[in-house]
Amino acid sequence: MLLAALASSIVAGLLWHQQLWLRQYDFQRDQSQAQSLARSGLDWARLILQEDARSSAIDHFGEQWAIRLPLSPLDNGEIGGEITDQQGLFNVNVLVRDGVLQQDAAARYGRLLALLGLPAALGPALADWLDANGEVTPGGGAEDSAYVALQPPRVAANRSLVTPDELALVAGYTPEVLARLRPFVTALPSAAGGAINVNTAPPEVLAATIEGLPLADANRLAASRGNKPFVTIADFRSRLPSGIPVNELALAVSSAAFVVRVEVRQGEVRATGLALVVREGGPWPRAVWQMIE
Numbered sequence: 001m002l003l004a005a006l007a008s009s010i011v012a013g014l015l016w017h018q019q020l021w022l023r024q025y026d027f028q029r030d031q032s033q034a035q036s037l038a039r040s041g042l043d044w045a046r047l048i049l050q051e052d053a054r055s056s057a058i059d060h061f062g063e064q065w066a067i068r069l070p071l072s073p074l075d076n077g078e079i080g081g082e083i084t085d086q087q088g089l090f091n092v093n094v095l096v097r098d099g100v101l102q103q104d105a106a107a108r109y110g111r112l113l114a115l116l117g118l119p120a121a122l123g124p125a126l127a128d129w130l131d132a133n134g135e136v137t138p139g140g141g142a143e144d145s146a147y148v149a150l151q152p153p154r155v156a157a158n159r160s161l162v163t164p165d166e167l168a169l170v171a172g173y174t175p176e177v178l179a180r181l182r183p184f185v186t187a188l189p190s191a192a193g194g195a196i197n198v199n200t201a202p203p204e205v206l207a208a209t210i211e212g213l214p215l216a217d218a219n220r221l222a223a224s225r226g227n228k229p230f231v232t233i234a235d236f237r238s239r240l241p242s243g244i245p246v247n248e249l250a251l252a253v254s255s256a257a258f259v260v261r262v263e264v265r266q267g268e269v270r271a272t273g274l275a276l277v278v279r280e281g282g283p284w285p286r287a288v289w290q291m292i293e
């Protein structure tokens with residue numbers, strides 16, 4: 001009787017282990033499939049961007065790359081994704097070049113902060129985070145001595161940001177500030193250039209980039225490009241209100257940098273692929289960074 005009970009409990013134990021092992025096996029198989037699909041999704045997006053560069057000289061929201069793919073069914077799962085242009089956003093890395101604060105870029109960033117109703121001190125704080133020196137920039141700067149007192153203690157990076165998520169480390173960049181700021185800013189390597197794509201920039205970024213352009217006019221420009229994208233900077237300028245000087249070097253009608261996001265579900269497992277892709281005129285858009293998780 002005892003032996004029989006023992007035997008049956010051993011069998012139950014074995015079965016349970018087998019179940020567990022099978023579930024683990026399923027999970028690992030789904031996980032590796034999900035991650036591999038996410039990677040393929042990123043490559044597919046790079047192909048779309050390569051094709052786009054072949055077929056058009058400008059970049060706007062009416063193009064194929066801008067179409068978001070909603071989660072769509074595939075065998076035992078789903079896949080979806082989107083490509084978002086980064087050249088329409090304010091690249092925070094232009095604030096500092098070769099370790100030195102750039103006053104014109106600081107002025108543009110200051111205008112953006114004001115348009116978004118954010119404190120002006122966020123400008124100098126970010127400048128000090130990026131610049132190479134240890135001197136506190138007037139108007140709200142913060143260097144190492146301010147950071148060692150924070151939780152967690154840290155020191156200023158004194159270099160460009162790799163991703164905009166690093167903004168969360170900078171003094172004053174609270175979750176509330178970031179929620180307001182994030183849709184308008186990005187962090188790009190110098191290879192992407194600093195010009196703003198007037199076909200994709202939010203009105204706030206247009207108004208911040210072009211001194212003297214009221215937000216209401218920037219809104220009108222953004223509405224007009226929906227039907228008729230800007231084909232050249234001259235075209236953009238002809239549709240600006242008269243009398244507003246334009247620094248052509250700060251503007252573009254095309255984009256070199258895009259963030260690709262791919263979401264995958266395979267069985268019970270989810271995977272995300274995220275990459276910053278830069279078109280540099282080479283045969284294949286380069287991933288500056290890529291994450292699969």
Ligand SMILES: [Ca+2]
Pocket residue numbers: 052053056057058059060063
């Ligand atoms: Ca294009």
Ligand SMILES: [Ca+2]
Pocket residue numbers: 127128131132133134135136137141143
């Ligand atoms: Ca400094």
